[in-house]
Amino acid sequence: MTLLKAGRRRTAPRPAAGAPPWLLVVAALCASVAAIPLVYLVVRAADAGLAELVDTLLRERVLRLTLNSVGLAVAVTASCLVLGTAVAWVISRIRMPGGPTWLLVTALPLAVPSYLAAYGWMVAIPSFNGFFASWLVMTAVCLPYVALPVAAALRGASGDLEAVARTLGSGPVGAFRAATWPRVRPAATAGALLVALYTLSDFGAVSMLRFQTLTWGINSAYGASFDRNQAALLALVLVVLALTVVAGERKTRGQVTATATRTVPMHTVRRRWLPVVAVLVLASPVGGVFVPVAGLVSKLIEAETIRGIDVPRLLGAIGATLGLAVAGAFVAVILALPIAVLAARYRGRIVNAIESVGYLGHALPGIVVGLSLVFFSLAVLPTLYQTVVMLVFAYCVLFMSKAIGSARSGLAAVPEGLIDVSRSLGLSPLATWWRVIGRIAAPAIGVGALLVGIAIMKELPATLLLRPTGISTLAVELWNRTAVLEFGSAAPYAAALVLLAAVPAFVLSGIRGFAKEEE
CATH class of the missing domain: 1.10.3720.10 (MetI-like)
Structure with missing residues (x-):
């Protein structure tokens, strides 16, 4: 019995001082692979000189590209955070026909690249372009990054505090905000981080939809062989934005202590509200999967x-x-x-x-x-x-x-x-x-x-x-x-x-x- 219990006991991390030196060296060398591009990009930008760096950053075009990138990332992240949390609550708290199938449907947009989704929308609407088009496509593709982890967190969240809040007169939204949201916030912010990074780094969709962001500007500057330094400087600006997002997420990240929980009972939605709930859950799969696939099939036939x-x-x-x-x-x-x-x-x-x-x-x-x-x-x-x-x-x-x-x-x-x-x-x-x-x-x-x-x-x-x-x-x-x-x-x-x-x-x-x- 003792041996059986030992066999089930999972490995506990040990102090780094006990790690074999060869493992530390090999792991450090493997990790350094990921740092090579950033290090070399910094060196390249430094070679351009401080004067060129300041001149590039103060150009009206660069400021516009930066604002476009930040604006799109903020808009997509905010919409995914709100809609993704709402979708997660629906598939975790409401009893609907189909049961677990809704979770699978919610995850479908993860299989479609953003540029493929943009392709499908452009087939359906040739004039579909600009900020709104980019926001719509990116939101549809990225929403599962928030919905899935929040849905998983909701399954482990305690129903006790939410039930107490309801008995004290709070409505469903108020009870969720006061009792459940603090427990699922780490999952939501982690998903929002992925959405922000994905949106900042996207090149294919925004280029197809003719919305000029930093990724578009980097590609254009690189294509102009006489302006490679500007491409490096724009790339460095994009990296700074991405690392700022990561640092901000780490600073606001919360930790939740596991406690004994009571399963939250599933609610049965009224028949008149079922279409509204279905539209909420299906918005992302329709925009990120079904419209692109429909456009693809129409061209194939x-x-x-x-x-x-x-x-x-x-x-x-x-x-x-x-x-x-x-x-x-x-x-x-x-x-x-x-x-x-x-x-x-x-x-x-x-x-x-x-x-x-x-x-x-x-x-x-x-x-x-x-x-x-x-x-x-x-x-x-x-x-x-x-x-x-x-x-x-x-x-x-x-x-x-x-x-x-x-x-x-x-x-x-x-x-x-x-x-x-x-x-x-x-x-x-x-x-x-x-x-x-x-x-x-x-x-x-x-x-x-x-x-x-x-x-x-x-x-x-x-x-x-x-x-x-x-x-x-x-x-x-x-x-x-x-x-x-x-x-x-x-x-x-x-x-x-x-x-x-x-x-x-x-x-x-x-x-x-x-x-x-x-x-």
Whole structure:
């Protein structure tokens, strides 16, 4: 019985002083990968000089681009925070026909890239552009980032305080604000952080919808070969905005102490209010999925589109997308594992610093990473400029944090007792990792790899800047055709991208189910 309890006891983090030196060094080297683009971008901006930096920042065009980026990010984040919280409350507190299906419907927009959603809206409404169009599309795509974590937090929130508030005369909204909101606020602010970063870094949707933001300005400045310094300075401005958002979220982040809770009873909505509730929940899936898919299908069924498909080019784009996704996911997981092992087993300032650097790529927009690696490769490693190696490296910088978080959770769940028993039976640390730790953590590591792979399939700006000549992904082909308003010829690539991204999504759900069985 004692051995059984030991086997169930999960690993508790140990002080960083107990970590093997080789693990600290390897984890630090892997984490430094994420810092290379930012460091080099700062060096490049410093070379431009203070006078050029001030002159660039005070230009009317730069101020307008900055205000457009900030304004769009604030508007999208605010609308997602309000609507996402409302949607989460509905699917968690109201009994509706279909039950858990509504949660799946709410998550659907996560599978659609913003530029693909913009493509569908432009097919339906060719004159659809500007701030409102960008706000609508980005809100529809990003709303699940708030709705899903808040819904999960609501399931664990205590119903006792909310019930007390109702008995004291508070209405449903007042009781939620006073008793439940403080408990779900950390989940809501974390989701709002993802929305703000996604909106600031978006390039494809705002460019298609002709709303000029910093990402658009960076791409335009880079395209003008005589003004590369301005591109670097604009990229630095965007990074400062992103890091400011991250710092603000960390400062306002709250922590909730787990307590014994009473399940909140589900409310039965009145029949007359059911259409209103359905519209609220379906607004994001309709705007982020159904309208784009409808536009895509309308173009695919046109006879001209079917006859005009360049099959070899389409197959080449599918092969390039799959190959880059597999390569990027594999390398990202290899780099993430030492950081995840260190973070799961040890604690301390050094460990926190290494892990934070590893997550740095999460705050760097794709166009900034792509631009900085263009400068870096030309100045330091010219032989790697426009090669698959540099493109895969960019993917690792951007998406390694997804693999770190997933792998860390899996490794932290490995029972300490099993590791002790394995070592007591004479197995080496490597054999223990392979036969015990690796097998238990494999589902979580696999989830991280699939998340990275899906993100790579949808990535656009870094791919546009770094892809080798002659290699084109589905996202790039879709962008190139949509940029010149060739919606019909873009449809096959959009359809292939949706179908291709759906495959790892199904596998992902299977791995998560396996992980739950293992637990």
